[in-house]
């Protein structure tokens with residue numbers, strides 16, 4: 001019985017690890033890349049939003065359920081379960097190694113990303129599908145939202161992007177050890193450097209996407225719906 005439980009948790013842990021990279025990690029990289037179309041202007045960003053909303057519903061929902069929502073939900077819920085059992089050792093001076101801090105930050109970033117994504121998905125994807133109004137996730141609405149209330153939502157988004165990028169980048173390093181891709185100490189140090197580059201590059205990509213919302217005037221036809229974006 002004990003073996004069965006251990007074996008089962010081993011399987012779910014491996015699946016949790018895999019879903020962090022495929023498909024969730026890949027989804028986030030493509031998502032931030034497409035969002036960075038804001039830098040090229042409102043028409044380019046709105047083109048992406050309109051492309052997804054023009055997909056036949058059976059294709060769109062199959063993609064969302066099997067590639068995005070399903071794996072993300074599993075990864076998030078199992079991740080919260082792992083975090084609740086984690087023993088970070090951060091308060092013990094003898095264990096205050098860099099790896100130990102990075103391990104703890106990954107769990108904290110997971111919890112923060114969880115809260116951020118509930119808010120983010122509810123106010124974008126879910127809200128636009130429930131109301132049938134896709135303009136509420138187009139350029140003008142984002143510009144309005146990110147600049148109102150003293151830029152508070154811009155700050156929240158910058159933190160959400162940074163936490164997600166840290167979580168994924170540290171995750172890539174951990175994943176390579178867990179799956180036996182980096183075995184020697186030298187290869188693990190090399191992968192750590194790569195993870196740092198990933199963290200900086202992905203954060204800049206996401207922040208660039210957010211900066212893009214402040215760079216241009218929205219399309220005239222969209223301005224009237226800008227205030228519809230729910231908070």
Ligand code: HEM
Nearest residue numbers: 028035049052064068121124125137160161164206209210
């Ligand atoms: C630069 C900041 C971001 C912007 C401008 C942004 C924009 C959007 C938009 C417009 C949607 C709605 C898509 C649609 O319904 O067609 C969306 C959905 C979503 N975003 Fe983001 N996002 C950002 C950051 C993130 C981050 C860091 C994550 C972390 C993984 C994330 C995960 C998601 C997920 C899971 C959905 C729901 C997928 C769907 O139903 O289409 N987003 N985002």
Ligand code: HEM
Nearest residue numbers: 017020021024025028076079080110114168171174175178
């Ligand atoms: C939504 C809330 C999330 C929570 C609560 C969460 C939680 C966790 C936890 C606790 C771990 C460590 C597992 C371990 O070391 O045993 C982890 C690993 C990981 N997460 Fe997440 N995560 C979340 C979202 C995400 C997102 C959005 C991504 C991708 C952008 C992601 C990618 C990864 C990766 C790549 C790993 C490393 C897998 C490994 O250790 O082998 N996670 N997550």
